[in-house]
Amino acid sequence: MNTLPPLVLEWSRGLATLSPAKIPCPNFEPDEWRGTHTRCTEFVTLHGARALEYGCDAVSLFGVSPKDGIIRGDWTGVLMPFRAEFVEMTREYSAFGKVRAFKDQPIRYRGVPVWEFKP
Secondary structure, eight states, X not given: OOOOOHHHHHHHHHHHXXXXXXXXXXXXXXXXXXXXXXXHHHHHHHHHHHHHHTTOOXXXXXXXXXXXXXXXXXXXXXXXXXXXXEEEEOSSEXXXXXXXXXXXXXXXXXXXXXXXXXX
């Protein structure tokens, strides 16, 4: 059994504090949040160590605006919301469905991880 690095375990624990049945921040639809929670949890388990190795952190993956939730794309991490199937991750980009998120185009503002959002 592979052991997750301590920082990746923090991501896993953060997500575990959230219920798929309760929207954690503004602008998620209920079904959208349930799917995002499931896919994020799976992502951390299967790909979290590689994401960490490639320089990702909690905000770059799970970040949301501390005031507006996910409505502001310039605040959100690459997994917020997580709507499409994860395809691959390289040092240069992450691919979801037919879309790639390039790391040389980081989020503009540093938000908070979704599990730290305070209404």
